[in-house]
Amino acid sequence: MTSKMMKAAVVREFGKPLAIECAPVPVPGPGEILVKVVACGVCHTDLHAAEGDWPVKPLPPFIPGHEVAGIVAALGPGVTEFKEGDAVGVAWLHDACLRCEYCETGWETLCEHQHNTGYSCNGGFAEYVIASAAFAARLPAGVDFAEIAPILCAGVTTYKGLKETEARPGEWVAISGVGGLGHVAIQYAKAMGLKVIALDVAAAKLDLARQVGADLALDARSEDTVEKVLKATSGGAHGVLVTAVSPPAFSQALGMVRRKGTVSLVGLPPGNFSMPIFDVVLKRITVRGSIVGTRRDLDEALAFAAEGRVRAEIAKAPLDDVNDIFAGLKAGTIEGRTVLDIAGEVSNLAARNQSAA
Amino acid sequence: MTSKMMKAAVVREFGKPLAIECAPVPVPGPGEILVKVVACGVCHTDLHAAEGDWPVKPLPPFIPGHEVAGIVAALGPGVTEFKEGDAVGVAWLHDACLRCEYCETGWETLCEHQHNTGYSCNGGFAEYVIASAAFAARLPAGVDFAEIAPILCAGVTTYKGLKETEARPGEWVAISGVGGLGHVAIQYAKAMGLKVIALDVAAAKLDLARQVGADLALDARSEDTVEKVLKATSGGAHGVLVTAVSPPAFSQALGMVRRKGTVSLVGLPPGNFSMPIFDVVLKRITVRGSIVGTRRDLDEALAFAAEGRVRAEIAKAPLDDVNDIFAGLKAGTIEGRTVLDIAGEVSNLAARNQSAA
Amino acid sequence: MTSKMMKAAVVREFGKPLAIECAPVPVPGPGEILVKVVACGVCHTDLHAAEGDWPVKPLPPFIPGHEVAGIVAALGPGVTEFKEGDAVGVAWLHDACLRCEYCETGWETLCEHQHNTGYSCNGGFAEYVIASAAFAARLPAGVDFAEIAPILCAGVTTYKGLKETEARPGEWVAISGVGGLGHVAIQYAKAMGLKVIALDVAAAKLDLARQVGADLALDARSEDTVEKVLKATSGGAHGVLVTAVSPPAFSQALGMVRRKGTVSLVGLPPGNFSMPIFDVVLKRITVRGSIVGTRRDLDEALAFAAEGRVRAEIAKAPLDDVNDIFAGLKAGTIEGRTVLDIAGEVSNLAARNQSAA
Amino acid sequence: MTSKMMKAAVVREFGKPLAIECAPVPVPGPGEILVKVVACGVCHTDLHAAEGDWPVKPLPPFIPGHEVAGIVAALGPGVTEFKEGDAVGVAWLHDACLRCEYCETGWETLCEHQHNTGYSCNGGFAEYVIASAAFAARLPAGVDFAEIAPILCAGVTTYKGLKETEARPGEWVAISGVGGLGHVAIQYAKAMGLKVIALDVAAAKLDLARQVGADLALDARSEDTVEKVLKATSGGAHGVLVTAVSPPAFSQALGMVRRKGTVSLVGLPPGNFSMPIFDVVLKRITVRGSIVGTRRDLDEALAFAAEGRVRAEIAKAPLDDVNDIFAGLKAGTIEGRTVLDIAGEVSNLAARNQSAA
Numbered sequence A, B, C, D: 001m002t003s004k005m006m007k008a009a010v011v012r013e014f015g016k017p018l019a020i021e022c023a024p025v026p027v028p029g030p031g032e033i034l035v036k037v038v039a040c041g042v043c044h045t046d047l048h049a050a051e052g053d054w055p056v057k058p059l060p061p062f063i064p065g066h067e068v069a070g071i072v073a074a075l076g077p078g079v080t081e082f083k084e085g086d087a088v089g090v091a092w093l094h095d096a097c098l099r100c101e102y103c104e105t106g107w108e109t110l111c112e113h114q115h116n117t118g119y120s121c122n123g124g125f126a127e128y129v130i131a132s133a134a135f136a137a138r139l140p141a142g143v144d145f146a147e148i149a150p151i152l153c154a155g156v157t158t159y160k161g162l163k164e165t166e167a168r169p170g171e172w173v174a175i176s177g178v179g180g181l182g183h184v185a186i187q188y189a190k191a192m193g194l195k196v197i198a199l200d201v202a203a204a205k206l207d208l209a210r211q212v213g214a215d216l217a218l219d220a221r222s223e224d225t226v227e228k229v230l231k232a233t234s235g236g237a238h239g240v241l242v243t244a245v246s247p248p249a250f251s252q253a254l255g256m257v258r259r260k261g262t263v264s265l266v267g268l269p270p271g272n273f274s275m276p277i278f279d280v281v282l283k284r285i286t287v288r289g290s291i292v293g294t295r296r297d298l299d300e301a302l303a304f305a306a307e308g309r310v311r312a313e314i315a316k317a318p319l320d321d322v323n324d325i326f327a328g329l330k331a332g333t334i335e336g337r338t339v340l341d342i343a344g345e346v347s348n349l350a351a352r353n354q355s356a357a
């Protein structure tokens, strides 16, 4: 028996271009579902995976991609949560143990037994991907697959990061970075009743920030940026979300956070950053890391998107362009979010195959 | 009219020995009380004040001392909270505005209009000190003044720092440093239902830690300390209180905190410390500064002491020894807390004066 | 020396019409300010005061009114928070002790030593009223006095009541009653990022609810109201705010709250209500009373209004109409909020006096 | 093939004595384990189940019992959490869906798809019981099965109920009722750093309360009980745990709770109770139901017991006595907790069978 085959972008060696290959369509095991990928966003983490940047590395060959929007194509044994044809999302948290202290308290993102889509499990840069039925997200009816894809990582990550600032409606958050994460973060913050200051170094991104609702958008490189934030907020932002954690962004965040405020960090840069203890103590500042979001966070993040309150700016691209997109991410030239339009690929491929026959 | 005079230890110049002088007994203004100092603890902050270590410096000449236990000697106009003879404590937070967002929400320790005892106001290294009636603490009946004095700063600071870890009864806290702060912190933690690991580099301090209730006391310099903490706590301490913030202590704290745990920092070292962002994000670690405690924190801290659940190890010394004590603090040779036995001084002084007459 | 005189509506005897009288303009004591009343809203509590409905009664003669918007006319000794000409609000919480466990933790609304405007202190149904400088609210610049007046009680009460439901942005609240409180509650809820179901028995009020932003407005008397709420919210509202606490409204609230949800009660009806313990336990329901709001709550509530996100529907009336307005409140025929246009009175009075002279 | 048989106490008809029968030993399905029951506590809920007291009733014939301590005897397909011979506990929450908003946020006790041991699933009044591997509790090593059994329901229920009061270490809780629940509640409260007032109507129970650590034990029927609580706590208990919810106990709880305090209700009496709205609003009282505890709550509750900080007073009885025990529960003559010593039964039974052979 010949397996059904699919197209996929595969990391064969860290730091090398992904190979566009034919691979067998995987078969869902117990508790798993097979998802036909319609769209898959490209995230910085995919780049880190492909380059082997982090201490615990994935094992090549593997398929990246963890902002998957697709359709249930087949059910593994024992699956009752979904049926074929359901619209589903597959996110970074592929599965977790459901039995540790984190899983049992709604913090499965901290499970030490978790697997990650596009990292320790194959991801969505392919026509099909396996998901865990207990972790796949139900997508709202009538969803635009390409538009919803970035919510699966960029959306939920910033939404959770904002929750972790503990800023309340009517209070100020500063959002550092208006890239793929930041421009959705601004929209989540507004939907959460927050007042928003956006910071970036590019004029185009500051314009985007204003368009999507920032109350104020400031050039992060100006000498008086911190001062302007302190003034606009009468003492500092209650929360600061750093979407692009770098030493200067971190340092600036600590300068613009209000007494008793929280700096929430998303993103996983390597290296150590410098923290001024005196200020952190005297102002009772909280610095907190935040990593993606739980299944509930994801459901909430998707609901905001489904209601039209949050929409990612996307550019669609075919799977074949994945190496160019990675190059753009490295160069910092990508605006908003690039989403691989995989189902379009499939149709074209199908069409080509038919004409070749 | 000649003012009544008192003995006081005065900082005349940063970095120079304090001068033991005769100074006029101050007169309480509206809302103030005059407190006859019975005992006053010596805190590291007093040393920082006398050396002018911090960015915002006190203005010499001034009298340090902010762990004051004494007796109300006179009331300023309009004071109704106290009467002469009441036992009171005077802490670091001399007064605050009571009208800013911090004061109005029970965070007066963050008030930007606050004054600080022994820093921007004269403190308790003297026979008398002025306190604000709205901020002086009511001491429990039958209190031992010398024993309660360290609760006014060391006690409340560590109690608050422990609260800020958000560790719950039955969970683990690691307490880094078993000095003047740490040895009371251990007792607060036990009274709060926490399980405690104490860390220090001196065997005598580890013994003290065990005596005052630590479930485990570890040499902070051993290579496998972090590993031992992770094992004893099955994954890391839910909270870590760093009482002696130094780069290695901070780094160790980040290594031994549990996923989703909090590292609470008390103490005000100058300088920047290094924080590994990757770990902080991936483990959702919270790092939080904590500064002294509010009036309510102080009342709660005093109540634990009054019930005998927390007791500071003290050595009494006369006011004249203050420069020697400072030298000991610098050298790190002080065990527990040194408390200036000011009323003893007074009696002796009185006795001497009488016999001289 | 003759005192300056003012016009005032005075309760001389419980249950009798208020007397419109001439009374001496009060003189501010230490820490107090004299406020020239521009507008004062009429609240159900004023009616309860005038009728002596509650266990602890005010002592006639007294002047009701605790939704005061006005201008500082004179400062008592020691006042530094305000200067003459400042726009201020005077709310139900006239003053509190600032030194008890509630005052010290940002819960001065629970102070057992508080005084209440228009109840234990004279209120704003008069040309002038005394306020405590520590408790008077700073009104935003350029405020419309008549429009802001209801925020001082109806606004802050519902805003706080919503906070007390602990519903988070994106979640559902049901607001029971679309009267003077409910119609502003809907707007606060929307500004806080909540989804809102409004319930009332009058079609006109349901229309108003929709106009001010309710996502759904339901007739509270329909047989299937609870069912509709459960369906629209997929299991019940996360929070329920009962603005007009009556036995049937309370009972309905318990039926429509989600598992783990909170029913927040504002308003002070006499009597005991019936609570089904089985359901409350099995669904882990929280029932919580909420009384006005703290100074911070009030500042926050005012900020939402100043930004135009919340606006009370008001009808202006002269002070002379106060007894008619009370009759309307009793009959339930008042839509939105009636605000006494006191400064208009003054001008007219001044005009009349001048022409009479 | 003949099934293996076991002895069990079976409800054949509501309100009738349980039948002691021979029943087939059940076979664990996927994700399930077979537990050899060593001990099983008898809880009021078992009585309610056997009498069919609640709106949603179990379907006879069924076996009650949900305080099961036993040993894993066999594993169903796919079980990896346990191995044969492991000591396990089986509690009221037999299983839940793990996928709803409650299960995903650590509130599986509110899952609408849950099954309950001894109610909708057969329970532990038998030699064997089926448990869900995802929900069975790991018992601490070296545990006394009979002593730990009551922790599975009485223990975790009161521990959770205390957590739900939100009382903090150093604060006061009043515990109403010193029966099977109350006497362990007192110990949990002390272990959590709380100060405890116990209330009951029986002198023997008040003595027991004092023995297990209550700071104060009061006759609930005295006229001045509320007054005494208010005095001892300087204003009321921060939390009140009502372990035996009855109209007078509930009413008394509302009288003795501090402003801003919480009354936590455990137990599932039918009927409606009367709540004085005026007081609840004016004092910002929170009334909250609490139902058993989650898997994490249970682990925490077991840990306190394993450390010897909480111990249930038990009387052992053979399974045959179950109807007498029910009679005692109804009559209110049971002190502490009665635990069925099932394994003892088995041995005896085995012995008898052998001698009969």
Ligand SMILES: [Zn+2]
Residues within 6 Å of the ligand: A043, A044, A045, A046, A066, A092, A153, A154
């Ligand atoms: Zn990502």
Ligand SMILES: [Zn+2]
Residues within 6 Å of the ligand: A096, A097, A098, A099, A100, A101, A102, A103, A104, A108, A111, A112, A113, A114
């Ligand atoms: Zn897990």
Ligand SMILES: [Zn+2]
Residues within 6 Å of the ligand: B043, B044, B045, B046, B066, B092, B153, B154
């Ligand atoms: Zn100090």
Ligand SMILES: [Zn+2]
Residues within 6 Å of the ligand: B096, B097, B098, B099, B100, B101, B102, B103, B104, B108, B111, B112, B113, B114
């Ligand atoms: Zn202040």
Ligand SMILES: [Zn+2]
Residues within 6 Å of the ligand: C096, C097, C098, C099, C100, C101, C102, C103, C104, C108, C111, C112, C113
């Ligand atoms: Zn007060």
Ligand SMILES: [Zn+2]
Residues within 6 Å of the ligand: C043, C044, C045, C046, C066, C092, C153, C154
């Ligand atoms: Zn009012």
Ligand SMILES: [Zn+2]
Residues within 6 Å of the ligand: D096, D097, D098, D099, D100, D101, D102, D103, D104, D108, D111, D112, D113, D114
């Ligand atoms: Zn569930």
Ligand SMILES: [Zn+2]
Residues within 6 Å of the ligand: D043, D044, D045, D046, D066, D092, D153, D154
């Ligand atoms: Zn039970």
